[in-house]
Amino acid sequence: MRLGVVEPSAPWPTIRAVNIAEIASETWAAKLLPPPLRRRAAKGAGRGKYDKWGRWLNGAEGETNGKITNEVIAMHARRVPWREITQLAANDSLPAPGSYWWEWVVDCYVVTQSIAIRRQLDQQANAISLGRMLREMIEHPGAVTRELWLSSWESEAEHDVRRANRQWDEKFASAADPDSLNPELPANDLRALEVGARQMREYVNRHVAHMDRRGSKSLPTYNDIDAAIDLIGMIFHRYHGLLTASSYTQLEPAWQDDWAAPLRTAWLPPVERRRR
Secondary structure, three states: OOHHHOOOOOEOOOOOOOOOOOOOOHHHHHOOOOOOOOOOOOOOOOOHHHHHHHHHHHOOOOOOOOHHHHHHHHHHHHHHHHHHHHHHHOOOOOOOOOOHHHHHHHHHHHHHHHHHHHHHHOOOOOOOOHHHHHHHHHHOOOOOEHHHHHHOOOOOOHHHHHHHHHHHHHHOEOOOOOOEEOOHHHHHHHHHHHHHOHHHHHHHHHHHOOOOOOOOOOOOEHHHHHHHHHHHHHHHHHHHHHHHOOOOOOOOOOOOOOOOHHHHOOOOOOOOOOOO
């Protein structure tokens, strides 16, 4: 199926389980956006889970970003060239509309994004993902407190402390214990993640990572992949703020260079036709 005639709500063409390396390495993703402010050094004991989750987002000492942040930024970044390429593909004047090249482009984007979404749903004990982080927050409700939140702020000025307390009360505090995280937040967000990206998980499990004889009743659409990325981005914003006291203004990059520059030059010479 030609990429240019696939509607956003149309099912994807048949996608083979190709072995595609991650398009966005950690080094590449780290260049897209400036890192948020670093948290101050830990004070006191009992910060184990809180600091671990912070490293998953903010990175360990010497790292620009954590693994979850790199993944989330990369999946948002891939949407930028994808939108441009789909607009190009809609141009009927392009040569070779039935070329396998278009199918290869679809494979690269869909498989890479689907696997990236699936990784954030993983809740296994050895996983580093939003799903695992939310699961651990549910299992350890006392691991995030007002005191830890306040210690994450760069400034100890009185007006900043008041602002930090106000944000905690408005966004994170439990009604039963105002100094503890509202346990309904991670529970509701994990449920939303599981439900909102359920079709993507099934697609990867049955069609990409494995060849399942059950198949699927229906394949996801391009809109489904966008909706799953938007949901992941929303949840990421909440917990990045909670664990680092900082935030990104946007997750899609403002490119500092011309990412499409390689497409502005002919890659191959024209094919010479044989004379009869």
